[in-house]
Amino acid sequence: MSPHYCFQCGHELELRRMDQREREVCPACGWIYYAQLKVGSAMLIERDNQLLLLQRNYEPWQGSWMLPAGYVEADEDPQDAAHREVFEETGLIVEASEFIHAYYFSDDPRGNGVSFVYKARLISGEIKLNEESTAAQYFSWHEIPPYLTKGGHDQIISGWQSQARQRENQK
Numbered sequence: 001m002s003p004h005y006c007f008q009c010g011h012e013l014e015l016r017r018m019d020q021r022e023r024e025v026c027p028a029c030g031w032i033y034y035a036q037l038k039v040g041s042a043m044l045i046e047r048d049n050q051l052l053l054l055q056r057n058y059e060p061w062q063g064s065w066m067l068p069a070g071y072v073e074a075d076e077d078p079q080d081a082a083h084r085e086v087f088e089e090t091g092l093i094v095e096a097s098e099f100i101h102a103y104y105f106s107d108d109p110r111g112n113g114v115s116f117v118y119k120a121r122l123i124s125g126e127i128k129l130n131e132e133s134t135a136a137q138y139f140s141w142h143e144i145p146p147y148l149t150k151g152g153h154d155q156i157i158s159g160w161q162s163q164a165r166q167r168e169n170q171k
């Protein structure tokens with residue numbers, strides 16, 4: 001999904017080998033397109049050792065289960081993006097209580113990226129879905145559905161699942 005035309009002068013770009021990679025370069029003005037990772041945020045919302053998942057209404061991966069999550073706007077702190085996405089997708093008002101991990105994903109047709117994952121503290125609100133999902137449900141670690149959204153969600157949810165299993169086994 002790289003551009004075809006120069007952002008600086010509008011000339012058609014051409015692929016050139018540089019820095020051991022193929023890069024789109026403008027033969028007219030020398031501008032180089034550097035493809036970079038997308039940035040996303042996701043939230044782990046727990047209740048009674050269960051994790052809130054949403055069932056995805058859109059392709060890619062329609063019908064799979066995902067976390068409340070989304071892309072971070074260019075002028076937004078990833079943590080604020082997580083708060084915003086949770087509110088838009090679930091109607092819940094949450095606050096990030098802990099940064100968990102940053103997950104790299106390379107299996108999203110819209111581009112590779114990194115997702116910042118936070119654990120949520122629930123402030124208020126009732127679950128109210130928007131058009132992005134068809135269902136919301138809390139799952140315990142042994143109930144996590146098999147069809148999980150890719151693009152980082154499956155890695156993050158599996159990570160939560162093994163942590164929750166360990167916590168239960170330590171009791």
Ligand SMILES: [Zn+2]
Pocket residue numbers: 006007008009010011026027028029030031
């Ligand atoms: Zn140019």
